[in-house]
Amino acid sequence: MKSLLLAGLMAVTAPAFAQNITVDVKDAWARPTVSQQSATGAYMQITASAPAKVVSTSSPLAGIVEIHEMFMDKDVMKMRAVNALPLPAGQAVELKPGGFHVMLMDLKGPVKAGDVVPIQLTIETADGKRQNVEVKAQARAMTMPAGGQGGHGGHGSHGGHKH
Numbered sequence: 001m002k003s004l005l006l007a008g009l010m011a012v013t014a015p016a017f018a019q020n021i022t023v024d025v026k027d028a029w030a031r032p033t034v035s036q037q038s039a040t041g042a043y044m045q046i047t048a049s050a051p052a053k054v055v056s057t058s059s060p061l062a063g064i065v066e067i068h069e070m071f072m073d074k075d076v077m078k079m080r081a082v083n084a085l086p087l088p089a090g091q092a093v094e095l096k097p098g099g100f101h102v103m104l105m106d107l108k109g110p111v112k113a114g115d116v117v118p119i120q121l122t123i124e125t126a127d128g129k130r131q132n133v134e135v136k137a138q139a140r141a142m143t144m145p146a147g148g149q150g151g152h153g154g155h156g157s158h159g160g161h162k163h
């Protein structure tokens with residue numbers, strides 16, 4: 001009798017399979033650097049299948065990689081690092097000039113148009129599990145749509161970014 005009960009308990013407590021979520025990254029690109037510039041931004045669209053957040057970023061081409069957000073401070077556009085970028089389930093989060101971006105600083109060399117910038121995103125799911133996503137951002141000059149919005153110019157100040 002006792003052993004039967006034990007067998008039943010063991011079946012119930014079988015470990016649940018930890019499941020990875022799907023993280024989709026689209027349209028990853030980076031801005032080429034101009035001479036003497038040691039920092040640049042990378043942009044992409046990230047969609048996670050379950051609630052998650054980007055908790056860290058890295059690249060073999062840069063000493064420091066952070067997620068930044070742009071914000072207005074007395075009519076001046078500035079940026080600051082965020083600790084984590086929330087990814088709501090099934091919703092594309094857009095990193096774009098003037099908004100969130102991956103900031104690559106302390107670059108090991110210039111980034112030329114056509115170069116591929118590898119970026120690793122560390123994603124943490126709601127239950128605290130982490131997984132890495134490899135992104136290849138292609139360096140290309142930003143194409144401004146005709147009549148493009150203002151405010152983007154503020155992003156050009158990246159070169160003077162100090163940490």
Ligand SMILES: [Cu+2]
Nearest residue numbers: 068079101103
């Ligand atoms: Cu930045």
